[in-house]
Amino acid sequence: MGPKAGAILNLLAAAVLGLFLWWAEDNLDGYMIQILNLIAVNIILALSLNLIYGFTGLFSLGHAGFMAIGAYVCSILILAPEQKEMLFILEPAYDWVQSAQAPFFVAVAAGGLAAAFFGVLVGVPLLRLGDDYLGMATLGFAEIVRVLAINLPRVTNGALGFKGIPDHANLWWNYSWCLFTLFFVIRLIRSNSGNVFKAIRDDETAAKAMGIDVFRHKLLSFSIGAFFAGVGGALLGSLLATIDPKMFTFVLTFNVLMIVVTGGLGSITGSVLAGIAITVLLEWLRFVENPVFFGEWELPGIPGMRMVVFSLALIFIILFRREGFMGKREFSWDGAVRRFFRKAGPHGR
Amino acid sequence: MAVDAVLETKGLTMRFGGLTAVKGFSAAIPRGSIVGLIGPNGAGKTTCFNMITGFYKPSEGQVLFNGADITGTPPHRVCRSGIARTFQNIRLFVNETVLENVMIGCHLRQRTGWWQAVLCLPSNRREERAIAERARELLKVVGLQDLAGEQANSLPYGAQRRLEIARALATRPTFLLLDEPAAGMNPNETQELMGFIREIRRSFDLTVLLIEHDMKVVMGICEHIWVLDYGEMIAAGPPQAIQSDPKVIKAYLGEEALAHA
Numbered sequence: 001m002g003p004k005a006g007a008i009l010n011l012l013a014a015a016v017l018g019l020f021l022w023w024a025e026d027n028l029d030g031y032m033i034q035i036l037n038l039i040a041v042n043i044i045l046a047l048s049l050n051l052i053y054g055f056t057g058l059f060s061l062g063h064a065g066f067m068a069i070g071a072y073v074c075s076i077l078i079l080a081p082e083q084k085e086m087l088f089i090l091e092p093a094y095d096w097v098q099s100a101q102a103p104f105f106v107a108v109a110a111g112g113l114a115a116a117f118f119g120v121l122v123g124v125p126l127l128r129l130g131d132d133y134l135g136m137a138t139l140g141f142a143e144i145v146r147v148l149a150i151n152l153p154r155v156t157n158g159a160l161g162f163k164g165i166p167d168h169a170n171l172w173w174n175y176s177w178c179l180f181t182l183f184f185v186i187r188l189i190r191s192n193s194g195n196v197f198k199a200i201r202d203d204e205t206a207a208k209a210m211g212i213d214v215f216r217h218k219l220l221s222f223s224i225g226a227f228f229a230g231v232g233g234a235l236l237g238s239l240l241a242t243i244d245p246k247m248f249t250f251v252l253t254f255n256v257l258m259i260v261v262t263g264g265l266g267s268i269t270g271s272v273l274a275g276i277a278i279t280v281l282l283e284w285l286r287f288v289e290n291p292v293f294f295g296e297w298e299l300p301g302i303p304g305m306r307m308v309v310f311s312l313a314l315i316f317i318i319l320f321r322r323e324g325f326m327g328k329r330e331f332s333w334d335g336a337v338r339r340f341f342r343k344a345g346p347h348g349r
Numbered sequence: 350m351a352v353d354a355v356l357e358t359k360g361l362t363m364r365f366g367g368l369t370a371v372k373g374f375s376a377a378i379p380r381g382s383i384v385g386l387i388g389p390n391g392a393g394k395t396t397c398f399n400m401i402t403g404f405y406k407p408s409e410g411q412v413l414f415n416g417a418d419i420t421g422t423p424p425h426r427v428c429r430s431g432i433a434r435t436f437q438n439i440r441l442f443v444n445e446t447v448l449e450n451v452m453i454g455c456h457l458r459q460r461t462g463w464w465q466a467v468l469c470l471p472s473n474r475r476e477e478r479a480i481a482e483r484a485r486e487l488l489k490v491v492g493l494q495d496l497a498g499e500q501a502n503s504l505p506y507g508a509q510r511r512l513e514i515a516r517a518l519a520t521r522p523t524f525l526l527l528d529e530p531a532a533g534m535n536p537n538e539t540q541e542l543m544g545f546i547r548e549i550r551r552s553f554d555l556t557v558l559l560i561e562h563d564m565k566v567v568m569g570i571c572e573h574i575w576v577l578d579y580g581e582m583i584a585a586g587p588p589q590a591i592q593s594d595p596k597v598i599k600a601y602l603g604e605e606a607l608a609h610a
Binding site (some may be wrong): 184187191193195201202203206207208209211213266 | 434
């Protein structure tokens, strides 16, 4: 099968997705649509972290920080001036915050760019650090962003955050951004620059000896990842219609990390599948937090129980299937066609 | 020495804390030659490689490549200037295919970058196709063309060594450093390796410096040899002279062997 056929199949798949969304918009209830939206956002976030951690081998725990930057920048740009006047009750907003306005697409892109800018800013000093130290330092960065969000009331409205953010992030926007992210990351990873990222992950010393400017490529991967984390954060803010500093704690990073590790570090397919599966499970598992009746006997619901279940699941995955569901493998039309015919055809190999 | 030296080191010294790993290493490597650096284990040979290729910044001394001072230049810039190397303990990109390993070596001379790839520009597509083509040709040179799609760490040991050389050649070097290329090879493979090194020198217009313990290889292909012992150069000269140099025999075999010789 040539590259043309693959491209046609990709377009077909996108069209099928479009049809499904069109159908879903009118036929599914708000709760289901919300889950579909969360799936798209989680896939964007998982892909961005997979690029940084799975493909370039940079152990970064700063995702919540980049998401917060994206969410705040985007929200400030799409909140109407009257809304802002109502919101900023602690201290009045700076004039530039008050007057900043942009259409939704530009606002999301600006959120991503702001996150990427901070990615470069913290990447320059931090990416010289090794694995574990980088993890700690980026975790610290995310915490700094959160504390700044609380303590810059004239920009972020402090601990109160924003409410009533216009809910522009509908299925179409979310899935367009999701497909764009997917396309971007796939093109990047399949190019020779993608090979270079993987080379740095596998053996940094050898990469240097091959003439690769390791630091520059780490910074590139890190800031592209930060960009899409910012985009994901921006969409999430508009989707939930409310943001505040408490939302951007380590738990948020952990959720994304869980998707990436479950799907497989270094597998785009894995991130997509796990993004779908874990978003659905996170919702479905809410039943463990409700009281359960066994005939006469009642088991009281425990809030937060599903995170315990998920943490246990993650431990088991790491113990028994360290490489995640997909390992480093990827879906391809060729493979799918071959598998289909092998099953269907009796004479297949 | 009035030779046309491609690489010249002047008094290279490397100290790690109180330990002097290499002391005053000076050598001029004639263009187009195959030369060797030998010595017992721990003599400082790999340290010399690391100083030349920028992995270590020498405590003292200078490295001149084509007359330009490259002392303390970071490794990727040294590689860009035309020096490629292999490693004593093979360092391949283990999760990538054989072809991708070589393509990564080509990246250094690639003109189109990541954003052209993302934008699907034809210039990038053309260049990456040409790179894949060149990588295949290099694999043919080292006889791995049939294994292009295999994962690098699934190759047998000897093939991994050859892949490492192909990857180094992909950076278009003029000076190639091989760190124990014959390690772990059987006599047959060793014999082939000698012919192979001569062949790539000719077809790629290279100068080759190799570290090797296998004396058959060293004496067989090197035109000039430097001998290190405890970080100091104890002898330098053509193979015949080195073979009969009492200091070298002493370093390798000890005092008694010399007495019996």
